[in-house]
Amino acid sequence: MMTQMLAGALTLALILLAAAMVLAAWRIIRGPRAQDRVLGMDTLYLNGMLLALVFGLRTGSDLAFEAALIIGMLGFAATVAMAKFLMRGEVIE
């Protein structure tokens, strides 16, 4: 019974995070300007990372955790590079 409750709660959390990713993707499509799209991508990867973590909880495997950590670090580098590009027009001067 307890496991079923936990599975239900984690499934609900997965649905909420997927909805958050859809909303972020909508912001990327709608824009209206480049900085809004970068912000949407930032939210998208963050929610994707949380989704991977909750999926790892749901399946009981800690393999998803490494994936989440890599998404987090690469997403950070990507957002910094894009913010730099928006500011200067170049990533590395």
Add this chain to the structure above:
Amino acid sequence: MTGEVPLAAALITAVLALIGAAVAAVGALGLLRLRSFYARAHPPTLAATLGATCILLASVVYFSYLEGRFMPKALLAVVFIPLVNPVTTMLLARAALARDRTHAYGARPEPGSEDAEWRRKAVELASAQAEAARRVAEDGPPEPDQP
């Protein structure tokens, strides 16, 4: 779902994961609903701080009970994500401000929108600062106020 965890651990995991996911969803909703870029920069930080911390703590609790020993691996990301996200948000906001201050490049916001209002204020401030810098260069620094 593999393995069995005690009732208390399952409850804590469920509540923390649900809170984290709900907070992340609210943050994404705010990103979609708010009306100017500078307002939209705020809500995703909800997901990065409270949401990420809740979900990562849930995973620490769950895997610690599942393995029967303390599993601090998730604490790595607990420290990393909330520490790093403000840096990216601030860089992005400064880049947006730099683009608003100069007319040189960057798409114009839609006329009449709140973005257009912020851009007008940023350009006004930039020209006032340039004017002040020109005066300092011509006349020297201003006299300090006498008490």
